[in-house]
Amino acid sequence: MKRFILAVALGLMGCVSSTDEVDDVDTEDAVEESESAISNAATYTGDPAIGRLLLPNNKKCTGILIGRRTVLTAARCITTISGWTLQTTNGNGTKTSSTVTTVFGATTFVVNGTNYGSATSSPYKYPSTYQWQDTLQNNVVVATNLRDDVGLVMLSSDVIGVTPMDLALVLPTVNQAVELIGLGATGKDAQGIYVGQGIKRRTTGTVASLNSTHRSARVNGSSNFCDEDWGGGLIGQQGSHRSVFAVASDGDAACSSYSNSSYLSYHLKWIQAQSAGNSRPWQNHANQLDTDGDGFVAPIDALLVINFLNSLPMGSNGELATIPDASLPTAWVDVDGDGYVAAIDALLIINHLNGG
Numbered sequence: 138m139k140r141f142i143l144a145v146a147l148g149l150m151g152c153v154s155s156t157d158e159v160d161d162v163d164t165e166d167a168v169e170e171s172e173s174a175i176s177n178a179a180t181y182t183g184d185p186a187i188g189r190l191l192l193p194n195n196k197k198c199t200g201i202l203i204g205r206r207t208v209l210t211a212a213r214c215i216t217t218i219s220g221w222t223l224q225t226t227n228g229n230g231t232k233t234s235s236t237v238t239t240v241f242g243a244t245t246f247v248v249n250g251t252n253y254g255s256a257t258s259s260p261y262k263y264p265s266t267y268q269w270q271d272t273l274q275n276n277v278v279v280a281t282n283l284r285d286d287v288g289l290v291m292l293s294s295d296v297i298g299v300t301p302m303d304l305a306l307v308l309p310t311v312n313q314a315v316e317l318i319g320l321g322a323t324g325k326d327a328q329g330i331y332v333g334q335g336i337k338r339r340t341t342g343t344v345a346s347l348n349s350t351h352r353s354a355r356v357n358g359s360s361n362f363c364d365e366d367w368g369g370g371l372i373g374q375q376g377s378h379r380s381v382f383a384v385a386s387d388g389d390a391a392c393s394s395y396s397n398s399s400y401l402s403y404h405l406k407w408i409q410a411q412s413a414g415n416s417r418p419w420q421n422h423a424n425q426l427d428t429d430g431d432g433f434v435a436p437i438d439a440l441l442v443i444n445f446l447n448s449l450p451m452g453s454n455g456e457l458a459t460i461p462d463a464s465l466p467t468a469w470v471d472v473d474g475d476g477y478v479a480a481i482d483a484l485l486i487i488n489h490l491n492g493g
């Protein structure tokens with residue numbers, strides 16, 4: 138049955154290819170804001186899907202709308218940690234937690250000027266045995282070992298009028314150009330207190346290195362993610378499509394040396410499952426028919442689905458895999474957003490092309 142449908146799809150592809158011409162126009166740069174730093178930066182008005190999370194106990198973070206009611210953030214924003222063990226000598230050493238507890242309760246996502254309340258459950262991706270460990274140097278926290286610092290806030294209702302952002306399907310790469318966007322602090326005042334939170338800011342940088350143990354990407358720079366930017370986005374280009382590659386996780390206390398962000402392609406299956414299909418990580422939210430994300434619906438978008446289907450091993454049901462590997466698509470091939478790649482995903486594009 139599957140083979141028959143594919144044959145039909147391929148036949149239709151031939152018709153479409155011969156009749157449709159697609160202009161080869163580069164998509165314009167999606168970001169035309171200044172290159173200002175997150176520290177002491179001008180405000181950034183783009184990316185309405187990136188908003189502020191108001192959490193219990195007056196805690197605040199950044200969140201990114203990735204489904205109509207799914208907000209991506211850092212696990213550290215929606216958990217509490219306790220049972221600290223200090224092992225220090227002359228102010229140097231480690232500080233290790235023993236317990237991680239999910240925060241339940243009133244959480245508000247402020248997006249595009251509107252407040253949305255959350256459901257009571259906030260899944261996070263830390264391993265169940267996770268221990269948070271800070272490194273102390275002269276009594277100052279200078280690094281953490283955050284790992285899989287990925288969390289979701291599920292809203293009680295759909296966000297209206299804001300297109301969710303798309304997740305990158307591939308890992309970031311070293312030297313990749315990225316944007317750092319969040320609503321955190323600009324730095325510290327003379328008393329050492331973080332200031333300037335609550336305003337969206339943007340800076341740019343390049344990925345300095347990847348940590349495969351913590352599954353994070355490091356960006357060095359004198360202006361960087363700062364307090365309350367956690368949960369913000371490390372955003373770059375996958376092909377010609379602007380996508381969220383990683384979630385802001387931690388950095389140096391002065392916000393002027395480095396940051397680490399948990400990359401997301403490893404967690405797409407988890408995100409799909411935890412959001413009950415709401416986030417649809419293998420779907421292009423801006424236009425689900427545009428699987429390569431170049432801004433046009435063209436035969437190549439259907440062909441990418443068909444090629445991926447044909448590359449699946451014998452017996453595969455098309456369910457998208459758990460972790461990045463050779464079997465994962467590098468295009469947003471799940472047109473209907475059900476978490477599987479099937480002939481229907483190609484046919485939806487082909488039918489659109491034939492009808493238009």
Ligand SMILES: [Ca+2]
Nearest residue numbers: 427429431433
């Ligand atoms: Ca396309």
Ligand SMILES: [Ca+2]
Nearest residue numbers: 471473475477
């Ligand atoms: Ca599908």
